[in-house]
Amino acid sequence: MATLTEREGYVIRAANFRDSDQMISALTSDGLISFLARGVNKPTSKNGPACRLLAHSKFSLSEGKAGGFSLRESLCLAPAPEKEDLLTMASLTFIAELSSKTLQGEGLGKEYPWLARAVEAIREGFDPLTSVLVLFAHYLALEGFGLNVDECVYCGAKTGIVGLSYQDGGFVCRKCLNESATEANSRKLKIIRYCFRCGLSDFSRVTFQKEECIGLISELCQYLNDLTGVRLKSLSIIQKL
Numbered sequence: 322m323a324t325l326t327e328r329e330g331y332v333i334r335a336a337n338f339r340d341s342d343q344m345i346s347a348l349t350s351d352g353l354i355s356f357l358a359r360g361v362n363k364p365t366s367k368n369g370p371a372c373r374l375l376a377h378s379k380f381s382l383s384e385g386k387a388g389g390f391s392l393r394e395s396l397c398l399a400p401a402p403e404k405e406d407l408l409t410m411a412s413l414t415f416i417a418e419l420s421s422k423t424l425q426g427e428g429l430g431k432e433y434p435w436l437a438r439a440v441e442a443i444r445e446g447f448d449p450l451t452s453v454l455v456l457f458a459h460y461l462a463l464e465g466f467g468l469n470v471d472e473c474v475y476c477g478a479k480t481g482i483v484g485l486s487y488q489d490g491g492f493v494c495r496k497c498l499n500e501s502a503t504e505a506n507s508r509k510l511k512i513i514r515y516c517f518r519c520g521l522s523d524f525s526r527v528t529f530q531k532e533e534c535i536g537l538i539s540e541l542c543q544y545l546n547d548l549t550g551v552r553l554k555s556l557s558i559i560q561k562l
C-alpha cells in the first residue's frame with residue numbers, strides 16, 4: 322500500500338509528459354514538490370483545474386517505490402487569476418517561469434508566502450507588473466542575491482547615493498561612482514529600495530508605472546542571467562506590453 326501525503330501549494334511548472342500526462346511542480350510552505358499527474362491533459366480529467374499554472378490547490382499524492390510521487394486526487398482551492406488582459410496574462414506567465422527557474426533545491430519555505438501574496442494581489446486587482454517586480458526582488462534576496470540598498474557598497478555611506486552597481490551588488494555613492502555603476506535618479510533608487518525592503522504586509526501599498534516596472538524587471542533579468550546563466554523567455558512578452 323503506497324503512502325499518501327497531502328500537500329497544498331501553487332503550481333509553478335506543468336510540463337507535458339507522455340501522451341496525456343504532465344509532470345507538475347508546486348511550491349508549498351514546506352518547499353517544492355514534483356509529481357506525475359496521469360491523464361491530466363484529457364479534457365475530462367478531474368485533476369485538470371488543480372494542475373494549471375499558478376492554481377492554488379491541494380494534492381493527495383502517493384509515493385512510489387522509487388521515491389517519485391504521483392497524483393491521486395486534487396482540489397483546486399482557487400484557479401489562477403482569470404483575467405483576460407494581456408498585461409495580467411504576461412505577468413502570470415512570467416511569475417510561473419521565474420519561480421520554476423529560480424527556485425530550486427532544498428527549503429524554499431520562505432519563498433512560498435511571497436508567491437502566494439503576489440498571485441493573490443493580482444487576483445484582487447493589484448497592478449500585475451508591480452507584483453512581478455516586488456516578487457522578483459524578494460526571490461533574489463531569499464536566494465542570496467539581494468542588493469545592498471541601505472548604503473554605498475564600497476564605502477558604506479548612507480547619503481549621497483546616486484547610482485547602482487549590479488556587478489558589485491548594490492547602491493553607490495557619488496564619491497565611489499565607477500564604470501561598473503550606472504547613475505540613477507532618486508525615484509528609481511527609491512523604487513529599487515522599496516522592492517527589496519518592503520514587507521509582506523506592504524506588498525500592495527504602492528504601484529509603479531508600467532515603464533518603470535518593465536525597465537527594472539529587464540535589469541533584474543540581466544542581473545539574474547549574469548549571476549546564474551538563467552534566461553527568462555517570458556521577459557520578451559513583458560517588454561512588448
Ligand SMILES: [Zn+2]
Binds near residue numbers: 494
Ligand atoms: Zn561610496
